Amino acid sequence: MAKIIYLNASGTPQTVDQDAPVTVMRAAIENGIDGIVGECGGQAMCATCHVYVDDRYLDRLVPIGDDEAEMLDCTAADRDDVRSRLGCQILVGGAGLDEIVVTLPSTQV
Amino acid sequence: MVTSTSTVADIVVIGAGHAGIQLVDSLRAEGFSGAIALFEAQLGVPYQRPPLSKEFMAADPASTENSAEHGVMLRGPGFLVDMEVDFRPGRAVSSVDRVARELVLTDESRFGYRRLVFATGATNRALTVPGADLGGVIGLKTLTDAEELRRRLRQADQVVVIGAGFIGLEFAAVARASGCAVTVIEFNDRPMKRALSATTGNYFAAAHRSRGIELLLGEAVESLVGDASVVTGVRTASGKSIPADLVVVGVGVTPADGLARAAGLEIDNGISVDEMLATSDPAIFAVGDCASYPMAATGDRVRLESVQNATEHARTLARVLCGRGSAYEAVPWFWSVQGGIRLQIAGLAAPGDVEVMLGNPDEAQFSVLLFRSDRLVAVESVNRAADHVAARRILAPDAACGRLTVAEVTGPAFNLKQFSRSVMATA
Numbered sequence: 416m417a418k419i420i421y422l423n424a425s426g427t428p429q430t431v432d433q434d435a436p437v438t439v440m441r442a443a444i445e446n447g448i449d450g451i452v453g454e455c456g457g458q459a460m461c462a463t464c465h466v467y468v469d470d471r472y473l474d475r476l477v478p479i480g481d482d483e484a485e486m487l488d489c490t491a492a493d494r495d496d497v498r499s500r501l502g503c504q505i506l507v508g509g510a511g512l513d514e515i516v517v518t519l520p521s522t523q524v
Numbered sequence: 525m526v527t528s529t530s531t532v533a534d535i536v537v538i539g540a541g542h543a544g545i546q547l548v549d550s551l552r553a554e555g556f557s558g559a560i561a562l563f564e565a566q567l568g569v570p571y572q573r574p575p576l577s578k579e580f581m582a583a584d585p586a587s588t589e590n591s592a593e594h595g596v597m598l599r600g601p602g603f604l605v606d607m608e609v610d611f612r613p614g615r616a617v618s619s620v621d622r623v624a625r626e627l628v629l630t631d632e633s634r635f636g637y638r639r640l641v642f643a644t645g646a647t648n649r650a651l652t653v654p655g656a657d658l659g660g661v662i663g664l665k666t667l668t669d670a671e672e673l674r675r676r677l678r679q680a681d682q683v684v685v686i687g688a689g690f691i692g693l694e695f696a697a698v699a700r701a702s703g704c705a706v707t708v709i710e711f712n713d714r715p716m717k718r719a720l721s722a723t724t725g726n727y728f729a730a731a732h733r734s735r736g737i738e739l740l741l742g743e744a745v746e747s748l749v750g751d752a753s754v755v756t757g758v759r760t761a762s763g764k765s766i767p768a769d770l771v772v773v774g775v776g777v778t779p780a781d782g783l784a785r786a787a788g789l790e791i792d793n794g795i796s797v798d799e800m801l802a803t804s805d806p807a808i809f810a811v812g813d814c815a816s817y818p819m820a821a822t823g824d825r826v827r828l829e830s831v832q833n834a835t836e837h838a839r840t841l842a843r844v845l846c847g848r849g850s851a852y853e854a855v856p857w858f859w860s861v862q863g864g865i866r867l868q869i870a871g872l873a874a875p876g877d878v879e880v881m882l883g884n885p886d887e888a889q890f891s892v893l894l895f896r897s898d899r900l901v902a903v904e905s906v907n908r909a910a911d912h913v914a915a916r917r918i919l920a921p922d923a924a925c926g927r928l929t930v931a932e933v934t935g936p937a938f939n940l941k942q943f944s945r946s947v948m949a950t951a
Contacts, residue, residue: 441595444597444598444599444600445597445600445601446600447599447600447601447602447603447606448600454831454832454835455574455831455859456572456574456575456579456596457575457579457595458574458578458579458859458861459909460859460866460868461831461832481909482866482909485909485910485912485913486909486913488910488913489913489916524839
């Protein structure tokens with residue numbers, strides 16, 4: 416099971432629940448969650464699926480990769496050194512992470 | 525699906541690819557409340573193209589998670605309804621009547637527009653050698669193509685790719701990783717010649733060869749040979765005969781400008797638009813792969829085939845159509861992933877540009893900086909995302925890129941990321 420709660424910039428939650436593992440980016444697109452673009456299709460190339468991860472989940476994520484770390488310098492909204500991640504690199508419903516809460520930035524482009 | 529009997533809309537868009545979908549999205553985001561109609565010749569939901577030659581191709585089609593549209597939908601299923609777009613998939617346009625401001629559809633019905641946008645993309649260039657129509661010879665452009673190719677790849681042993689461009693090499697890398705014998709035939713003396721410097725192109729040639737791909741450069745295809753209408757091999761101009769049970773043709777695309785041409789619009793390597801993306805008819809616009817436009821930085825007319833170009837065009841045009849437009853000036857960027865190697869390009873290089881290497885190709889991490897008249901014009905980064913991010917900043921229209929000279933980057937201590945930070949700090 417994968418459960419993803421997206422909080423928009425004003426804190427309103429939208430929840431996606433599904434059986435199969437899915438990335439934070441892909442689940443947002445397929446469920447019409449506003450605030451995620453995912454222009455490159457999930458390859459950490461465009462930095463338009465930027466999210467701020469809720470503190471409670473940070474230590475359960477796979478470590479940030481070199482490419483992701485650099486591409487996070489391309490985000491339209493300010494990067495948070497601790498909480499910023501690319502949604503395409505966070506797989507939910509797999510090993511060690513069955514739910515997550517993320518806050519969406521004010522803009523992706 | 526919206527069932528609509530309208531026969532006119534304020535804005536009519538032809539083409540539901542990256543550009544067309546981004547345009548309707550951005551129009552609504554900009555507050556446009558008029559009627560929008562979207563015509564698309566293909567059936568089905570709008571999808572993303574970049575994964576088709578990469579992750580989608582590599583995924584096992586037998587898994588239910590990898591059903592046709594899984595992982596490549598461009599927007600959620602309710603998007604076009606939510607956007608109040610009158611979406612007409614499977615409806616091909618046969619002509620544009622600019623006097624009446626109407627589309628003429630293939631069933632001869634008509635649909636009126638106040639403003640019309642071509643987002644028609646590009647179509648694969650056909651191979652014109654004998655045997656090109658044999659079974660097992662496939663191009664890769666649409667989701668339907670990708671599904672068929674993915675299915676055939678699972679049964680193939682000997683794959684020949686004609687054309688060492690981005691799509692052909694991305695596919696070749698997937699085919700090789702899946703265990704096939706792969707031969708790539710390229711007419712030019714190095715891969716991706718139109719888009720890449722010699723250094724980066726030659727690096728990729730060596731990388732693909734080291735992974736076991738047979739790469740024939742400077743070689744033309746003479747014919748495809750078959751048995752009972754199914755391809756069995758490829759003959760080259762130099763006399764080589766290569767067995768094949770699957771042949772993929774990736775010899776480039778041509779802009780889908782036929783409708784615009786027939787309507788008498790100005791054509792110049794695609795539908796010619798100005799810096800506000802308007803065609804020679806002020807009621808008609810064009811975005812994405814089908815449109816050639818003057819680059820802000822150089823004034824050169826270019827036509828680019830990329831997601832970034834499609835979506836940035838669309839965002840700019842949405843503002844233009846809402847009366848808040850300004851000239852298009854985005855810095856182009858591109859990417860490719862081939863056999864795990866990440867290539868990122870910012871800016872546009874041209875033959876004759878001066879190359880400066882940062883990093884070390886032997887460590888599979890480097891960037892090639894390209895200078896014209898001692899001014900940085902493009903950066904190609906291989907597994908060096910930091911340089912790519914910095915390059916996008918440095919090449920941005922409001923950045924001080926003129927200050928970066930060949931002499932400045934040639935010192936051993938030069939670091940592009942640090943330079944971009946210093947540009948930002950003083951901007």
